[in-house]
Amino acid sequence: MSEAETMSTESATKNSELREEYAQFVGRKVLFIILSLAGIAVLAGVAATLGSANITPVEVYSAILARFFPGHFATTDFIDTIVWQLRLHRVLMGIFAGMGLAVAGSAMQGILKNPLASPFTLGIASAATFGASLAIILGAGFVSGQYLIVGNAFVFTMLASLTVYGLAKYKGITPETMILAGIAIMYLFSAMTSFLQYVGESEEVHEVVFWMMGSLGRSSWDKVGIIALVTVVCTLVLMYFSWDINALGAGDETAKSLGVNVEFVRILCMMLASLITASIICFTGTIGFIGLVAPHITRMVVGGDHRFLLPASGLVGALILLGADTVARTILAPVILPVGIMTAFLGVPFFIYLFLKRRKDYW
């Protein structure tokens, strides 16, 4: 073989090595997603098993599968009722709410290029709380009847996002303007909530405080349906824009030079993240930390490519919220703690860990 031939063979080997290496790199991310899915399936079974009525995991899975394959799996009416009417919708609510909050969080962190951003950075949580307080304390709102609190929380959340959008648009849509506008909105709504609490009766104030803690206790099949639909559709749209979000991470100018319509993508993703969050927290109350912690953990494992980061952090969020709710239901049984308290307790040690272990000055 001539020298040139040897060299070209060598470089071909090098090429295929690099390609192979990259394929493995992508393969690891896919593996993580598959493992997370399996983890959720197992945890869901465990979560549906734990509770005041004693049933075994096998009975739980049989009850679930019996509905889909009636001939192949047998169950009793008692177990079927416990699983399908009491526990399963709460488990699924945990899964989809956790998924939605985490996806919204990673989308916000991506478009704001800030690892400490979350859907709540834009003042969404305080707007939802204000909407709920308005309904609980003054009985005033945009819809009436049983959906008064839910409707109010949702409407005020979207109102807050639109205001942030409007303010940012006025000065140019950059991460800085959005975060500053978000902080202003957050303080505005918490001041108004404080005012309502000041004039409210103590029972009403108690109800507001309880609402703020966030809980899956109000779950039902139709709420699960709404949350699942919004979360899945919005996640798919966000994933469609993964490359644009990735490009934003390299800086606005670079993103523009790569052909990204920067302002459009940023606003679209912000609105989708707000929509997911609004449709979850209007039913559950504010559940913090999931949107912050899940994307962090996931980024450490799968890296910053949003094609994988978005779905993977959704699954991690589902695992965390479902796990936290399971602990909240069982740790002081028969007392059921609001899951919002659990996520905060889980989130704080995690951040202290990050703070102590992190050697690099980036995420």
Next chain:
Amino acid sequence: MVKITIKDLSFSYGSRKILDDLNLVVGDSEVLSLVGPNGSGKTTMIKCIDRILKPKGSILLNGGRDLQSLSRQEVAKYIGYVPQSTMGVLTTTVFDTILMGRKPHMGWRVADEDIDKVVDMMKLLHVEEFALKDFSELSGGQKQRVLIARALCQEPEVLLLDEPTSNLDVKHQLEALDTVRSIVKKTNISAVMAIHDLNLAARYSDTLVMLKKGRVHAIGDPLSLLTKENIRSIFGVEAVVMKDLDRPYVVPIRSLKGETAR
């Protein structure tokens, strides 16, 4: 052959005019450097050509199409931009950073040919050993090479470089510009760069454009353009220009206070 023709390009921030009726022609396989004092509009010019900023005037491609009328995605297929080495807060690997250059050409899925292109560019710029390392862990010179590789993955006709030598030591300054020049000479790509260092500009450019207060002060080859008079007039600096090497060499002597060009 002409690659792009810039006609009557103007840009203002509010009422402050940054670029004022600039006219410029960039040829095939040409390295063109924009030089001038701080605030003369070098970087703004680069950003206007890539439509990161929205200038008035026209930027004509050699087929006669105006860059101003194209979508962002189409501009991205024609022009590659190498920013001053920036550091993102969120992590990406070198491979993914370079793969981003395929954005204007690829869909959601990464095709084999995109991967091939990335691998080729990594080898061309000698960054293949860092493929799966984090971009932010690289040194300044390595980052610069990765960013050039990303821009080349766009398969552009024109490469724009904003201060490609800032933050680099002498060795890496030479290497970065050697790379740019050799790519330009080997392919049909042209390069336009904003650069501070007159001597590096003289050494690596075919054409220099001297900017002063957003206007073209002079255009020409380095030898004819780097004169004591021109340097005094645009920088307000007294300098000695040595021409005994094959390229002119500028040694600044003192600042002429009160006569500064700005």
